[in-house]
Amino acid sequence: xxxxxxxxxxxxxxxxxxxxxxxxxxxxxxxxxxxxxxxxxxxxxxxxxxxxxxxxxxxxxxxxxxxxxxxxxxxxxxxxxxxxxxxxxxxxxxxxxxxxxxxxxxxxxxxxxxxxxxxxxxxxxxxxxxxxxxxxxxxxxxxxxxxxxxxxxxxxxxxxxxxxxxxxxxxxxxxxxxxxxxxxxxxxxxxxxxxxxxxxxxxxxxxxxxxxxxxxxxxxxxxxxxxxxxxxxxxxxxxxxxxxxxxxxxxxxxxxxxxxxxxxxxxxxxxxxxxxxxxxxxxxxxxxxxxxxxxxxxxxxxxxxxxxxxxxxxxxxxxxxxxxxxxxxxxxxxxxxxxxxxxxxxxxxxxxxxxxxxxxxxxxxxxxxxxxxxxxxxxxxxxxxxxxxxxxxxxxxxxxxxxxxxxxxxxxxxxxxxxxxxxxxxxxxxxxxxxxxxxxxxxxxxxxxxxxxxxx
Amino acid sequence: xxxxxxxxxxxxxxxxxxxxxxxxxxxxxxxxxxxxxxxxxxxxxxxxxxxxxxxxxxxxxxxxxxxxxxxxxxxxxxxxxxxxxxxxxxxxxxxxxxxxxxxxxxxxxxxxxxxxxxxxxxxxxxxxxxxxxxxxxxxxxxxxxxxxxxxxxxxxxxxxxxxxxxxxxxxxxxxxxxxxxxxxxxxxxxxxxxxxxxxxxxxxxxxxxxxxxxxxxxxxxxxxxxxxxxxxxxxxxxxxxxxxxxxxxxxxxxxxxxxxxxxxxxxxxxxxxxxxxxxxxxxxxxxxxxxxxxxxxxxxxxxxxxxxxxxxxxxxxxxxxxxxxxxxxxxxxxxxxxxxxxxxxxxxxxxxxxxxxxxxxxxxxxxxxxxxxxxxxxxxxxxxxxxxxxxxxxxxxxxxxxxxxxxxxxxxxxxxxxxxxxxxxxxxxxxxxxxxxxxxxxxxxxxxxxxxxxxx
Numbered sequence: 063x064x065x066x067x068x069x070x071x072x073x074x075x076x077x078x079x080x081x082x083x084x085x086x087x088x089x090x091x092x093x094x095x096x097x098x099x100x101x102x103x104x105x106x107x108x109x110x111x112x113x114x115x116x117x118x119x120x121x122x123x124x125x126x127x128x129x130x131x132x133x134x135x136x137x138x139x140x141x142x143x144x145x146x147x148x149x150x151x152x153x154x155x156x157x158x159x160x161x162x163x164x165x166x167x168x169x170x171x172x173x174x175x176x177x178x179x180x181x182x183x184x185x186x187x188x189x190x191x192x193x194x195x196x197x198x199x200x201x202x203x204x205x206x207x208x209x210x211x212x213x214x215x216x217x218x219x220x221x222x223x224x225x226x227x228x229x230x231x232x233x234x235x236x237x238x239x240x241x242x243x244x245x246x247x248x249x250x251x252x253x254x255x256x257x258x259x260x261x262x263x264x265x266x267x268x269x270x271x272x273x274x275x276x277x278x279x280x281x282x283x284x285x286x287x288x289x290x291x292x293x294x295x296x297x298x299x300x301x302x303x304x305x306x307x308x309x310x311x312x313x314x315x316x317x318x319x320x321x322x323x324x325x326x327x328x329x330x331x332x333x334x335x336x337x338x339x340x341x342x343x344x345x346x347x348x349x350x351x352x353x354x355x356x357x358x359x360x361x362x363x364x365x366x367x368x369x370x371x372x373x374x375x376x377x378x379x380x381x382x383x384x385x386x387x388x389x390x391x392x393x394x395x396x397x398x399x400x401x402x403x404x405x406x407x408x409x410x411x412x413x414x415x416x417x418x419x420x421x422x423x424x425x426x427x428x429x430x431x432x433x434x435x436x437x438x439x440x441x442x443x444x445x446x447x448x449x450x451x452x453x454x455x456x457x458x459x460x461x462x463x464x465x466x467x468x469x470x471x472x473x474x475x476x477x478x479x480x481x482x483x484x485x486x487x488x489x490x491x492x493x494x495x496x497x498x499x500x501x502x503x504x505x506x507x508x509x510x511x512x513x514x515x516x517x518x
Numbered sequence: 519x520x521x522x523x524x525x526x527x528x529x530x531x532x533x534x535x536x537x538x539x540x541x542x543x544x545x546x547x548x549x550x551x552x553x554x555x556x557x558x559x560x561x562x563x564x565x566x567x568x569x570x571x572x573x574x575x576x577x578x579x580x581x582x583x584x585x586x587x588x589x590x591x592x593x594x595x596x597x598x599x600x601x602x603x604x605x606x607x608x609x610x611x612x613x614x615x616x617x618x619x620x621x622x623x624x625x626x627x628x629x630x631x632x633x634x635x636x637x638x639x640x641x642x643x644x645x646x647x648x649x650x651x652x653x654x655x656x657x658x659x660x661x662x663x664x665x666x667x668x669x670x671x672x673x674x675x676x677x678x679x680x681x682x683x684x685x686x687x688x689x690x691x692x693x694x695x696x697x698x699x700x701x702x703x704x705x706x707x708x709x710x711x712x713x714x715x716x717x718x719x720x721x722x723x724x725x726x727x728x729x730x731x732x733x734x735x736x737x738x739x740x741x742x743x744x745x746x747x748x749x750x751x752x753x754x755x756x757x758x759x760x761x762x763x764x765x766x767x768x769x770x771x772x773x774x775x776x777x778x779x780x781x782x783x784x785x786x787x788x789x790x791x792x793x794x795x796x797x798x799x800x801x802x803x804x805x806x807x808x809x810x811x812x813x814x815x816x817x818x819x820x821x822x823x824x825x826x827x828x829x830x831x832x833x834x835x836x837x838x839x840x841x842x843x844x845x846x847x848x849x850x851x852x853x854x855x856x857x858x859x860x861x862x863x864x865x866x867x868x869x870x871x872x873x874x875x876x877x878x879x880x881x882x883x884x885x886x887x888x889x890x891x892x893x894x895x896x897x898x899x900x901x902x903x904x905x906x907x908x909x910x911x912x913x914x915x916x917x918x919x920x921x922x923x924x925x926x927x928x929x930x931x932x933x934x935x936x937x938x939x940x941x942x943x944x945x946x947x948x949x950x951x952x953x954x955x956x957x958x959x960x961x962x963x964x965x966x967x968x969x970x971x972x973x974x
Contacts, residue, residue, distance in 0.1 A: 094828060094829035094830075152825070152831055154827070158726060215829055256734075258832070260830045260832070267793075268794050270792075270942065270945045270947070271611070271945045271946065272792060273944040273945065274815075275915025276943075277792070278799070278816075278914055279799055279801070279809040279814070280797045280800055280807075280809045280810045281794060281798070281799045282799045283799055283818055285817075285840075286748065286817065288745070289744070289745040289748035289749045289818065289821075290745075290748075290752075293745045293746040293749035294749070296742065336726075336733070336737065337725025338723060338724050338870045339869070340869050340870050341736045341870070342868065343733075343734070343736055343739055344735030344736055345735070351736075354732070354734070358735070359734035360734075361734050361741075362739055362741035362835070362838075363730060363824050363825055363834075363835070364826045365744070365821045365824065365835075365838060366821060366822060366823075366826040367818065368819050369820040371608060372550060373550035373671055373878070374550075374670075374819075374843070374878045375607065375944070376716065376843055376944060377944055378799075378817055378819075379819070379820065379821075380793075383826075384741075385830065389731055413795070413796050414795065422830045457732070458732050458733065458735070458736075459729060460731055487729055488728070488729040488831070488832060488833055489726045489728060489729065491726070
């Protein structure tokens, strides 16, 4: 049970909270879009944290700084680090949004906007929880805050910031809300995340587009060559062909396999909800949940070459490029996978074409210790707020900070995801159910209280 | 020798001609761009033809009508049909042009603009030749003119127009200048053209872009599937795998093989001029000229899927599409090839994806009779104007009207190409050497005169 004043702050003033959430969601803080929007979002959050009495500073790139906050309860009190991010995915393709991505709107209990789930909505739940706790008599817990603005572009500045502010960020435990329930009504704590290798391949042929009639059949076509390169990355069983790709992948433990069988996973309903007739990607003959959580994958994220306007244009394109990314598990190393890709592309670039591979910042896969006081506190807090005992799950996605906190600070985070699988994150029409934010803020408050007083 | 007045008109007034050519090139008559630019170009040409005393009418689509012109010398005189087109290729990618595509500029004796070669420059040469002839005492030859505005989009209205105006268009011979010299200094008459099958393949997966972490490995990726489809269209020897593709392809005649060996074809220089290290596309172990002229080919002309902006976006794209086209020879039928492609795509669309194939208007391959009075007249006229005996060549490109005139009217055209291979047609920085236009107009005038009086 939350103290009455805390409960009141969170549940009675929802209209006021919603107005502020809308204000935050209106800021188009796309990390790689340039401009001052990310800084604007950072300043908005810094002001809100300052108002709770926290000491706040901005550091990192001036146009997308991290927000660091600190509430000091006392040296004898335990310390928690809360991480979130305020940057969001690019909103395109814009034409598929039912309402503009940065004009938040509530429909049937859901708020629709880019970032409504990932991660501003979840950040907002923690923010108002801390406002409630610190505004209603304080908390016997040192709270440290790290809200970054580069999560969606691979957190390039984060390792340096963590190192630089090591003492300001160190804690006994960390909490991150940047994931989601296994299903609506099934609160979940995430205990493993896949890693990420992101690359861009460019094949260059002739110095400019050529007439495909005059030259067709006598000049290597970069688009055709790119297609062959990409096609060769999977074998007929859906396995990735990159040299050494599976070397560090271990089989799934029997205990996990059994636990996952009891999860309410309806493959057909999921397929229908995303508009496909079957969950057909990845390795053949493995259950979909294993492919998402326990197996690596490789996806083309974007393709571009030649003429893409309406009608016909008969050219041999001068270049063709693809963005692609691999999700990694166990001890797979994004750098090693990137190097393997580089070698593959080099070896398979046909005569008449030149190739280039650019590797973007990646993330290592991470497995978290679930048997810790803060994970127990998070489970209890989620059960209290949502009325259902949470399950332990994995995520196919990457939250690079999780691995950085583990590697740089020795901190295994409690991953209290507040989103729902149907929130369309990274896609048009991103949304979040408002109840998930309101009950999520109660869960966050309960979590901080339990850490402050483990006997509660 | 041209009559002095004709020669004077063509050579003394070049400055004035150039101003008018620039006026014509400024009109951005891209066939599939919408707007009134094509009509504007048609009206410009109609006015110029009317001024010579021709009877002129516009017919066909209102926004890109064909221009039909007729000069009546008398029922006893022979009749020639001159065909050209005023529509041009789309100019993108715009950023690769050294000067804007519709702001013609002369540099070092070349005029730079979209359409400067293909086909406005070549059309202009005939126009001023007819102005000279008809303005200097007339001509013992009925001249019929057909200038269309849909050549670059596959001439969808042309068969109907030819049928409708059958009597107005019929002739003893036809001439087309929409091709090029084999090399600078080597005038050429084209006696065979490849055909064209143009298609667009779209693969659709999930109903919107998905998070590639959450879903990666469990959802079929349309971009990956498209790459596999495209890669499968060629085997390891560069041969097209479509069922029945080579059924109607005949081996090259020994006489042609020998004649081509004596052509001044410098494979290395060509490779260097287009910026590649080798002419490496198409079927392995065949000479480049055979692959361009005597063999069919298949090229990807455009690719689009998912996120193509700067930086990273981790999605499984909802759809992926490719434009692709095949060049056809001998008796290959574009419709049959299109159907074979349709079946291939259907058979190879993986579970979890849906596919769609759209076939654009195509063109049949064509072989022209070179042993006719008008081809002999064209050879003599070219030799006279350029001072070198022309060679007989083929072209890898398609000029659909050639096949239509043959099939619908029984007319084998004389293809007096006036462009040069280095004119960058269908590419950024299209240009034409002004001398090719000026001497080309003399060749055109000589051609019409020879037809009027075969004994000349």
